[in-house]
Amino acid sequence: MLHNFNQIKVDSPVDMIIKQMRALITSGQLSPGDRLPAERKLAERLGVSRGHVRDALRKLEFYGILRTLPQSGTVVSGLGIAALEGLITDVLQLEESDFASLVETRVMLEIQCVKLAAMRRTDEDLVEIQRAIEAYEVKTAAGESSIEEDLMYHLSIADASKNGVLKSLMMVITPDIIRYHMNYRVCDDKTEFRAHLEHEEILRHIRRKDVEGAEEAMRRHLKDVVNFSKGLQT
Known part of the structure; x- marks a missing residue:
């Protein structure tokens, strides 16, 4: 019953x-x-x-x-x-080659965003990034979908970059990528926990204004989605 x-x-x-x-x-x-x-x-x-x-x-x-x-x-x-509704496409209709291109573009945007954030962040930016991390942690701890919280985390870094064009481009492509990633269950409890630790690591580098460290931490954070997109092409 x-x-x-x-x-x-x-x-x-x-x-x-x-x-x-x-x-x-x-x-x-x-x-x-x-x-x-x-x-x-x-x-x-x-x-x-x-x-x-x-x-x-x-x-x-x-x-x-x-x-x-x-x-x-x-x-x-x-x-x-x-x-x-037209801006955010139906991710299930994305061609695999399109998804791989989106991931390549996302990596370029995210890396530039986090580097600029490490250089330009304010104390207020640090507070907003931390709030996004905490919201993500609450959802994952409850076993609920944390897609929106992950989006807001990356958007908070884009905000801290102080580059409106980068932020706008992130707004267009990132939702599709993360939703596609989640629909195919690339993320499990273990990877979500690791993602939370990576979020914290990226913030630590941004807080210290460590540009190289922030870039390297973001590359590691995006490794799963990059590997997943490569797997679709094999």
Whole structure:
């Protein structure tokens, strides 16, 4: 009888904020260019912490639904939901050669991002990277999917690079690569635990502003996905 029951999943505050925001955009109550209230006011209105609001806004920004403009705050992107769906392709339809090319491109972008992050990071950047690591650890420890948390970790490094073009390119290709990687179960509990240790190692090098060490640690971190893409071509 047990197989007839499905596990009940309770949405987190972050998920609920994202659903509200997407509903407001798709219904037309929020239009491209509209500016959102400040984090503090949103948190008070929604009855959640500012940290939950910040995490939700960052995820929506990652997927191109929102964007932050200097001195203007956070606004609804002109891309909209339809463009979002077109931006992130269906990874199951990727050709194997396309996936290998994406991985090659990702390695180049990630290496440049982490090198720049090691040179340019601020104390605030270090806090954000650490928060992403902790969020990843919570999900993996609970045996839950940590795809989004892994994405946010790499995005936090792209943020620390202070190069908006690199960040934008990462936003386009990284979700496809990680989801493809997870759909084929390349990651198990052992590799996820190792990934967490590698996340910490990369942060240590960024904290010390050790450019060469950060680059080498990132190359090791990406080794599994590189080997996986090579295996698809054999």
